[in-house]
Amino acid sequence: xxxxxxSRSVRVVFWEAVRRGGSLEVASAAAGVSTPTGTKWFRNAGxxxxxxxxxxRGRFLSWQEREEIALLRAEGLTPxxxxxxxxxxxxxxxxxxxxxxxxRDGRYRASTAQAAxxxxxxxxxxxxxxxxxxxxxxxxxxxxxxxxxxxxxARLAEEFPDRPEMRVSHETIYxxxxxxxxxxxxxxxxxxxxxGRALRKPHRMPDGRRQGRGRIxxxxxxxxxxxxxxxxxxxxHWEGDLIVGADGASAIGTLVERSTRYCLLVHLPTGKDAISxxxxxxxxxxxxxxxxxxxxxxxxxxxxxxxxxxxxATDLDIYFCDPHSPWQRGTNENTNGLLRQYFPKGxxxxxxxxxHLAAVAVQLNGRPRKTLQWRTPAEALDQLxxxxxxxxxxN
Numbered sequence: 001x002x003x004x005x006x007s008r009s010v011r012v013v014f015w016e017a018v019r020r021g022g023s024l025e026v027a028s029a030a031a032g033v034s035t036p037t038g039t040k041w042f043r044n045a046g047x048x049x050x051x052x053x054x055x056x057r058g059r060f061l062s063w064q065e066r067e068e069i070a071l072l073r074a075e076g077l078t079p080x081x082x083x084x085x086x087x088x089x090x091x092x093x094x095x096x097x098x099x100x101x102x103x104r105d106g107r108y109r110a111s112t113a114q115a116a117x118x119x120x121x122x123x124x125x126x127x128x129x130x131x132x133x134x135x136x137x138x139x140x141x142x143x144x145x146x147x148x149x150x151x152x153x154a155r156l157a158e159e160f161p162d163r164p165e166m167r168v169s170h171e172t173i174y175x176x177x178x179x180x181x182x183x184x185x186x187x188x189x190x191x192x193x194x195x196g197r198a199l200r201k202p203h204r205m206p207d208g209r210r211q212g213r214g215r216i217x218x219x220x221x222x223x224x225x226x227x228x229x230x231x232x233x234x235x236x237h238w239e240g241d242l243i244v245g246a247d248g249a250s251a252i253g254t255l256v257e258r259s260t261r262y263c264l265l266v267h268l269p270t271g272k273d274a275i276s277x278x279x280x281x282x283x284x285x286x287x288x289x290x291x292x293x294x295x296x297x298x299x300x301x302x303x304x305x306x307x308x309x310x311x312x313a314t315d316l317d318i319y320f321c322d323p324h325s326p327w328q329r330g331t332n333e334n335t336n337g338l339l340r341q342y343f344p345k346g347x348x349x350x351x352x353x354x355x356h357l358a359a360v361a362v363q364l365n366g367r368p369r370k371t372l373q374w375r376t377p378a379e380a381l382d383q384l385x386x387x388x389x390x391x392x393x394x395n
Contacts, residue, residue, distance in 0.1 A: 014038055061088075061096060061117070066110040069096065073108045128168055129176045135166055139173055146341050147367050149173035154374040216300055216320060218308055222328055225319040229295050232259045235384050236294035238316075239332035242272055242303060243339055245349035251303075252349050252357065253277065255284065256335045257292070260380035261372065263335055263364050265357040269350065274305035285314040289385070295319060297329055338364060 010031045017027035028038030061069075065086055072082045079097060083090040100113035129136045135156075142152040149170035160166035229237035237258045242251040253266025266284050270276045285293060293316045298304050300320050307318045321328040342360045343349055365378040372380050 011041065014041060018042070061092070063110070063114050066096075066113050069093065069113075070108050070110040073097070128172060132165065135168060138166070139168065139176075143173075145363060145367070146338075149177075150370065151368045151374070154370065155368045158368075158374055216302070216305055216307065219300070219320045220318070222297060222319050222321050225295055225297065225317075229258065229297075234294065235259045236292040238296045239329040240296055240298050241329065241332050241336060242268075242277075242301065243336050243343055243349070244272070245343075246346050250349040252339075252343060252352065253281065253284075254332060254336055254339060255296070256332045257377075257381070258331055260377050260384060261331060261335070261369055262377040262381045263339075263361055265339075265361045267352075267354045267357055272303050274303055277303045278306040278309055281310050282313045285310070285316055290315070292384075297321060297332075299326065299329065335364075338367075 010033060014027045014031035014033065017030040018024070022030065024038050024042055025035050028035045031038065065088070068086060069082055072085055077085070079093045080090050082088075083093040086093070096113065097108055100116060101108045102112065129139060138156065139152055142155070143149075147155070152173060153168060153170040156166055156168065225237075228234040235257065238255050239258060240253065240255045242253055244251045251268050251272035253268055255264040255266065256262070264284055266277075266280050268276055268280055270279075285296075293314060295317045297319050298307070298321070300323055304310075304318070304320075310316065311318055326333050339360070342364075343352070362378075365381075366376050368374040368376050
């Protein structure tokens with residue numbers, strides 16, 4: 001292992017490379033260890049940089065700084081001189097020397113000081129979620145309802161404003177799920193996360209899944225959509241798409257209101273052809289109040305070839321995105337990602353009944369959203385429907 005602190009320093013180099021987006025091979029090479037060793041560190045940590053592996057900076061002295069202190073002290077510099085040389089506070093250097101000057105010769109040894117600092121950093125600490133059963137149960141319930149750790153953390157602050165003990169950061173929740181030995185949450189609950197991964201990944205890879213789309217007769221492009229839809233100032237503007245099952249043989253329609261993020265699911269029992277989509281979209285849209293039927297934005301999928309008939313029956317204007325531009329329906333794309341927790345890719349979506357789709361929509365609309373100041377879409381929509389003349393202001 002070499003001198004005290006070397007193993008930890010090597011791990012710090014490894015995790016810093018991971019944090020910068022390097023692959024496990026690159027991070028392992030940067031740290032001077034084999035790829036299997038780096039892979040073992042990554043898997044044991046669940047892909048999470050734990051507190052014990054974080055870079056020493058800020059108010060904590062690093063190994064390199066301690067070596068410099070030892071050299072400068074041996075040269076006879078005072079604590080004030082050492083502090084100036086390192087750019088540290090005089091009190092920091094004074095405490096470091098007082099704590100670690102040992103032996104009859106009164107020498108400061110960097111290796112001894114570093115080893116002592118690492119022992120203190122590794123002292124047993126009770127994980128917050130492991131120590132608090134009420135908080136742990138609240139977090140577990142949120143995860144089982146497929147809330148994200150960030151949603152849970154923010155909602156705890158809303159629900160318990162006068163109880164600081166009922167607060168936990170989203171990163172603590174992630175560590176409790178992913179890092180071995182934390183002992184707070186069951187590892188199986190990672191399946192409730194949006195990704196469902198057993199390991200965290202430093203970066204997501206670009207998604208190039210969109211395919212070419214057919215032309216739609218009588219399309220009205222997105223550039224002609226009212227400006228009020230773009231800034232989300234007025235409710236009633238929707239984004240829509242299909243999520244498709246195994247081999248493209250089944251699908252579910254998704255509609256998301258831009259200002260409240262409220263989601264409706266469209267049952268498509270007879271397929272995703274234009275006639276089937278038309279016949280199921282019309283009753284779904286007409287179930288909405290008239291003032292919530294202003295516009296719908298869709299991509300250029302042939303399932304909307306009968307869009308003029310939908311508009312005629314519902315009085316809902318339909319606009320189409322540019323080809324290969326899913327970001328023009330960003331709210332819907334994000335919602336479809338959330339829905340994949342309920343309807344995984346590569347599965348048969350025709351097995352889901354209208355009742356099941358309704359239950360999924362209720363649960364999804366009951367999840368707090370950061371963009372709604374941690375209200376739920378259902379709460380945001382209720383406010384719209386209960387307040388005359390209310391104008392949504394979410395971004």
